[in-house]
Amino acid sequence: MSANSSSSLSIRDLHASIGDKPILKGLTLDIPKGEVHAIMGKNGAGKSTLAKIMAGHPDYTVTSGDVLLDGESILGLEPDVRARLGLFLAFQYPMEIPGVTIANFIRAALQARLPEGEELEATDYYAKLYAKMDALSVPRNFTSRSVNEGFSGGEKKRCEILQMAMLEPSYAVLDETDSGLDIDALKIVSAGVNALRGPNIGMLVITHYQRLLDYIVPDKVHVMSEGRIIHSGDKDLALKLEAQGYDWVEKEFGESGTRAA
């Protein structure tokens, strides 16, 4: 279990539902700063829902449990407040914002983090933006395109990672970042994520396939089923899941199987 909850993203016995339908049923997970954890699970296990609930999506209701960011509960806070506290979600399906350029969007997001009356310095901003773009192999003309509008799947995901690089969150949740990517795009996006790894960030990588974890090698792998983490292990667990599927783990650790202590 959690070593030091004051520098981790900590989910404690979380129960949440949409309408009357329970989605999370007592999920506990701890992501210390400096580590990369992966959540794997079948479609419908509630993986993406977990990401949205942490970010504060209004469609979901938390019925009990808690989510702590460096020891402070973030439940009840608006999504933008959670974001400014350092939580970043790379969306599985990033939204299009017509007419708003990437440069202006990221700039507005950074501006929102400054105290009232303080203005972002334009030259510093662009210098930093271009440096991050170069590191992610994003062409310069990207900045004048509207956010995600008409983007390919790969461009959308690269745009998410660019935003993450610019906003420098302390915790990042990457929701199915591999979906819709061909192998070349996957390599670029993974390299971008790996470049951001370090002692000041904790990452949670949500994925359906082991493939992504060849490139973003996790410190821990968790298996999610029916709204809970049913089993955890090291990166070899992902390989085992890839080779043998999810049935054995659900049988052994899931609701219907014998619970691990």
Add this chain to the structure above:
Amino acid sequence: MSTETKPDIDIDRSVGDFRYEMDYAFDAGVGLTEATIDYISDVKGDPDWVRAFRKEGYRKFLEKPMPTHWATKDLESIVFENIRYYLSQGQVPKRTWDEVPDDIKRTFERLGIPEQERKFLSGVEAQFDSEAAYSNIKAAVGEQGVIFVGSSEGLKEHPEIFKKWFGKVIPSGDNKFSALNSAVFSGGSFIYVPPGVKVKHPLQAYFRINAQNFGQFERTLIIVDEGAELTYMEGCTAPKFETATLHSAVVELVAMKGAKIQYITVQNWSSNVFNLVTKRGIAHEDAEVKWIDCNIGSRLTMKYPGVVMKGKGARGEVVSIALAGDGQHQDTGAKMIHAADNTTSNIISKSISLGTGRSTYRGMVHVPKHLKGCKNNTECDALLINSHSRTDTYPAISVRGQGNAVQHEASVSQISAEQIFYMQQRGLSEAAAMSLAVNGFVNDLVQQFPMEYSVELKRLIDLEMEGSVG
């Protein structure tokens, strides 16, 4: 998340919503009769033909019914007997701000007009209720033969040009409100640009309503001669009153062969103003008339800038942004009349409806059978912010004959809760996210405004949005 809002009617119009008490030297009183018209004509010293023109306009105004068979019934809320038709401190505008009476000058200073004039304009006319208080053109522009005066001065000093076009682009009987304007018009600009003169910086007029229960009826006539070019900008504000105020202008533009006119409007009326304006231009051979129109505020705006493409190769364009706030109705659009071969028109309209706001697009495109090589492109996009916001589109396109092309695209969109969530996840507050999305929606059109105005526009949109997200 709910994008349902509690729209705040008392939006802070920090720029325009203020008013100073005034004693008017000239006041036509309340209500409209022939005596009112005689009073206006007497005070202004109208030539006989103008007095006759006014009386004819008045007759047509009485004859014409309210256009409520197609337009909103809210027009019936205008009580013509309760309106004051002429209020002024004098009929001759001053040439320097120092000469402008203090009580009027402080209004324009607060609106930043003298400052803008110094910074980026070729000339300014500032109208306060019925008359221009200030009118000046920079010496260098005047020396090129450009005339920029009030309409009263124009008709007296330059009758040879004025009379030829006045009331010809928009006949007084065009509609009930053009007839009313013809009867009681006062103020507005008269501009003439001689052949080949390209006026580098814009000329600007500012229309300010200060009095309650007042009707402002400016009349603008702009003639740009062969191969000449002009950009004209107008801004409008009024303080907020409990009772209705009427603004009913007529604007006529004439672009001679190869001339270019760009007419830019940024109106920010308070929510008690009925804004019923007729605007039309004639484009002769290879000439271009472009209306760039931004309608913010007012209780009801009805405005359909038009271009009659009279000469071969003429071009007409209307670019318009309308923002209908809570309780407001922006009924706007464009009229494109193709009257020669190879004429081209383009209409791009974007509207935003907030709260119970309603935006209506009416577009008329007319290409008769005998013409060839005519093209029209129409795009109208509506953005609805709240579930009870409303938009309607009434395109009337009649294209006959062979070899004419017309293209029409319309869309209605909403800012989705998922878009807002996405932006909030990046750290933007819900209100900031909404503002950013709305600014994005109109961004391509805002780019067409001069820089000083596009900054102002963005600020106005942000102000309107502030009250609309709860």
